[in-house]
Amino acid sequence: MLKNISRFEEALHKREQEGTLRTLKSPTEGIDFYSNDYLGLARNREFQDILLKKINDTPQLLSGSTGSRLISGNSNLVISTEEFIAKKHKFSSALLFPSGYNANLALFSTLPSRHDTIIADEQIHRSVHDACKMSHAKKLKFRHNDLNDLEKVLQRQKGHCYIAIESLYSMEGDFAPLQEIVKLAKQYNADLLVDEAHAFGVFGNGLIEKYGLESEITATVVTYGKALGTHGAAILCNDIIKSYLINFASPFIYSTSAQDFQWMSIKTGYEFLEDHQKLSTRLKENVKAFRSQGLESPSSESSPIQAIIIPDNQKLKMLQKSLFEKGFQTYAIHSPTVKEGTERLRICLHSFNTEEEIIRLTEIIKEFI
Template sequence: MLKNLNRFQEALCKREQAGTLRTLKQKVEGVDFYSNDYLGLARSKEFQNILLEKINKNPQLLSGSTGSRLISGNSKVVAFTENFIAEKHQFSSALLFPSGYNANLALFSTLPDRHDTIIVDEQIHRSVHDACTMSNARKLKFKHNDIQHLESILERQTGHCYIAIESLYSMEGDLAPICEIAELAKKYEAALIVDEAHAFGVFGNGLVDQYGLQDRVTANVITYGKALGAHGAAILCNDTVKSYLINFASPFIYTTSAQDFQWMSIKTGYDFLEYHKEFSILLQENIKIFRSHGLESPSSETSPVQSIIIPDNQKLKSLQETLSKEGFLTYAIYSPTVKEGTERLRICLHSFNTETEITRLTEAIIDFI
């Protein structure tokens, strides 16, 4: 044990010397340009009061579920919410999970077998990479959003393939060519899995819904800890895939179900957004204001995530500290989280940011650069 502790400490010291040591920090006051609360639901007093009213009417929502979904945790609330979500997204089935990470672990550790190949976009979320290590399938990577490279990999495969993408990437802030990838999946009879953690809410019910690709997608992952201001995730799929996951997915089978309050919050969030479509409109207006200042970014012009590449860890750290002193909360992403030379300041825009705040932020970045 002592030898292991020494090894652990050496690794931590290396990170500290490189300026990339992760530590937990309390939330501080400032202008939010770093959270995933894109539509402001997590801070909405109106939304909070609606949830509080539901709890007051039914305090049992706050109680623990007492077991996994296969034992005592399959309540009427979670079953009703799954049916609602499936209908809302025009899939035959939905299966809820405590988080998007758990949902991806379940999908990629369960569906592919040792004869299959999982082909992932090189910028896919870490949860997918972790899930692939739990699978017996082979994993290959294709260059980010590169259709030609993806096809060159597909045409060399002899077994069944799974293609894993995000519709909106959280590091680059750019959109996947989802329709073209769906065409490739059809051409090569590959299963397509789309993670919409950052697209749901920002683009209605997500880009799979927007482009009507439900019949082209084997599984569509929707998470609720971002634009919905809640927590949890749903895998949208057909009845067979849902039943297979219930029977064989360890992250589902061996996890205690979340309390009903979580599932109720998700259903209430959908209803709330239905009556507050102005939030996504305000968000797009703020994205336009940010983009109008001419900062160079690889991000999509409609994405709430806007990355500014600062290819130097120390310079990036200085920029974030400068912005913090000005009262702006931003998030710096250092290597090795991203490739060396692609370090970036990750700016998240929200429906509640003001034009003055956005202008002051961009001016401060321009002055520093």
């Protein structure tokens, strides 16, 4: 019996009292406005049939990799997939990981040294914060998307700096001022690390490519469990950084490699998206339809993530409950996960949502605000 079990019980009881206790729920039927399946590939029968045929033709794709990639877990397929991804994104190298969390853990815990400083946007993903705990570098935050605050933090540093941002933020649903941050990074000789998890697929191969910034970025992370409808992630970088990660990144060195099915599904996903660009067009039309309903949001107009601020935990719970009862699946974010007064309903729009569903969703929300 664990000696200090009462401490855990007290912490869980406190969360229960605050209404913030997390639990795992069984999947339910409903209209999806909460998943990251922006382009519907996770439910796309045509895409599934292509993957199924490849499995039928090569059933060993489903076998375990048997070890880390430095021992028995490397394969010709993962090597060729990395080469394919690097070429697609116009980087010299790519290194695949089983998930975006693992990729960020590897990147941010390995590149910065004890004499460096990581300067992260305050809205950066939790995986980056966890990686910083593994790193010996100093970590500082700057106010979300605030260029003046970022510059002030940079000015105060004596050693080398790494700037950590997302190109599209998952909670606010807004874009980073990428081009301006690139200029600041250059000015202060800082390295820029960019997480493109929510932009990849929705905006082609991501916003780095859209603005032609490949040569200005030290490394970027793209993930495949969102718009691509599969699983995994890649760090895009140059050959030296890839070799350095292979040699020094604990999450890469000491983790069993994913099975070849994962790498095959990623490469197939890229090819499928290239042949089905109408999915991205349809998503953009749905985002426009949502924004036309007049709901106030801090999110960018073209973002598939739309946050509706409901500054009251109880009111937010009532809204989510009402939506659920009417068949709509949404995600409520309560304080203290976000600052008190900024509680929100996080709405994810998809290519498969209909205009009628979007209008009905907004009508219900308007009844509560």
